[in-house]
Amino acid sequence: xxxxxxxxxxxxxxxxxxxxxxxxxxxxxxxxxxxxxxxxxxxxxxxxxxxxxxxxxxxxxxxxxxxxxxxxxxxxxxxxxxxxxxxxxxxxxxxxxxx
Numbered sequence: 001x002x003x004x005x006x007x008x009x010x011x012x013x014x015x016x017x018x019x020x021x022x023x024x025x026x027x028x029x030x031x032x033x034x035x036x037x038x039x040x041x042x043x044x045x046x047x048x049x050x051x052x053x054x055x056x057x058x059x060x061x062x063x064x065x066x067x068x069x070x071x072x073x074x075x076x077x078x079x080x081x082x083x084x085x086x087x088x089x090x091x092x093x094x095x096x097x098x099x
Contacts, residue, residue, distance in 0.1 A: 031068030033077070038066040040084050055083035 005013070015021050041051050048066070049059045056079065064070050065080075072080075074090070081088035 026071050027068065030071045033072060034066040034068045037062075037080055037084070040086055041066075044084065051080070051083060055079045 015024060037051075041048070046054075048062045051057075052059045052062045055062070057076075061070075065072060065076075077088050077090075080086075
């Protein structure tokens with residue numbers, strides 16, 4: 001019987017599939033954006049419903065966003081930032097060269 005692959009081996013195999021690395025990176029970014037919104041919302045003492053009302057969204061849309069379940073568009077990010085009286089900063093930075 002073949003030995004089962006450990007998580008690291010399985011992850012590497014999945015990430016080597018076409019498009020997998022890009023999908024993984026999109027999921028990571030969506031999760032980080034959701035976490036940042038949740039942290040600001042909680043700092044303000046707001047419920048998801050309150051943020052949703054301020055951003056003209058549904059509570060379920062805010063919940064999905066905070067869980068990293070959706071990759072938001074720039075207009076959605078702007079609407080959330082405005083609702084939280086926060087600044088939205090979008091940057092593209094060069095990576096350190098491997099030389």
